[in-house]
Amino acid sequence: MKLLAQLPALLAGSLSTSVAASFISDADLQRPLGTSSQAALGTTADHVSAPHYRESLLALHKSLVEIPSVTYAENEVGSFLMNYLTDLGLHAQLQFLPPSASSAAGPDDKPRFNVLAWPGKSRTPNPRVLVSSHIDTVPPFIPYGTSHLGKDGEVNGDTVISGRGSVDAKAAVAAQITALLDLMQSKEEEDFDPAEVMLVFVVDEENKGEGMRYFSDSLAHLDPAPAFTAGIFGEPTEGKLACGHKxxxxxxxxxxxxxxxxxxxxxxxxxxxxxxxxxxxxxxxxxxxxxxxxxxxxxxxxxxxxxxxxxxxxxxxxxxxxxxxxxxxxxxxxxxxxxxxxxxxxxxxxxxxxxxxxSNGYGAIDCNCEVDGFEKITVNYGTDVANLKGNHTRYLYGPGTIFVAHGPDEALKVKELEVAVEGYKKLILHALKN
Ligand SMILES: [Zn+2]
Known part of the structure; x- marks a missing residue:
């Protein structure tokens, strides 16, 4: 089922640009400036090499990073995401942490919730691939910023975006949503059925993983309970596919x-x-x-x-x-x-x-890193991969490096975000075929 008709005007401008999405090479970035008609579109200097979703991707990423969401205080960013996904024509739903969770409410007693979404007007009964990341960040909040703009102040692939969560893991959230939307709009992916994909953005990953634990436990109560064959988890892996983590x-x-x-x-x-x-x-x-x-x-x-x-x-x-x-x-x-x-x-x-x-610890986690076209990596940090029960295939992938996540210099390049969109598209298609 294609849902192109449901996508709002928000993306219409970028859709009409017929530039094929592709991995950005340095050679692409050396291309000459666009013609005057391209300039009239108000697009960036490397418009020719920029994927058609650059503008919407960067706008989403900016909105997410600008909203502080240190663990326990995810309420506002969750509400934003709920509205954003709903406006795009997806069916989105809040999943409130139960009162039994060690902290079901954040500061000012604002409730904490995961955001669940299905591409369609209602919840689809049998999603097979779960695409997930987290919306909480570590403290302290660091405001959104950009540097390395072009000489006329334009954004290009090497532009650096900084701020808390710009990497971990709002980069993954923005890239995953953009990837799913792009697959839904693509005329090339005729076999792609969006109803087989579900999105979940959880709270508390940087703490005890209560968001993913609760989501995982809640699956048994759904009728019918989804039987995921694959979970794609977004964390900073430098755009490489993680074979596992400690x-x-x-x-x-x-x-x-x-x-x-x-x-x-x-x-x-x-x-x-x-x-x-x-x-x-x-x-x-x-x-x-x-x-x-x-x-x-x-x-x-x-x-x-x-x-x-x-x-x-x-x-x-x-x-x-x-x-x-x-x-x-x-x-x-x-x-x-x-x-x-x-x-x-x-x-x-x-x-x-x-x-x-x-505490209830866990041993080393295995993920599937045998997918053509991806470099491999292993990482030393914990993730929510361990908190989703089931025997699904696990994929761990995302833009940016953990070496700057949680630090004062958290940042990544625009092209890393864009490569990750292509990476998630590939992974979703791969997971659906296997
Ligand atoms: Zn993370």
């Missing part, structure tokens, strides 16, 4: 000693000393490594202990994030957790010295 385990380690005067250390037992020796040994141990993902790594993100400099500390604790290189997803984290416990006990085996609590 698993995750968060742990709090507590050491207990005996307090006493610091001048007589042999009369007490220093919890901070025990903790430090234990942590160093954990850091120095191979907790599990693979050729594909490298080493399991440990970040001791926080340490607390003791009460005063001249008192032997009775208590000390550390919180650590463990990035797990071994699988499988279901048990890899348990294996690493057991190894950490053994290492700590090897430092001090006395009963009552150690106490360790770990």
């Amino acid at each position: 698993g995750f385990l968060g742990c709090t380690v507590r050491a207990t000693g005996h307090a006493g005067h610091s001048g007589y250390p042999w009369l007490g037992k220093s919890a901070t000393e025990v903790l430090m020796r234990g942590l160093v040994r954990v850091l120095d141990t191979d907790l599990g490594s693979t050729e594909r993902l490298g080493n399991t790594t440990v970040n001791v993100g926080r340490i607390d202990g003791g009460v005063a400099l001249n008192v032997i500390p009775e208590k000390a604790e550390a919180r650590m994030a463990v990035r797990i290189a071994i699988g499988p997803q279901e048990t890899g984290a348990k294996v690493v957790e057991a190894r950490i416990r053994d290492v700590l006990k090897s430092v001090d085996a006395e009963e009552g010295t150690w106490d360790m609590e770990c």
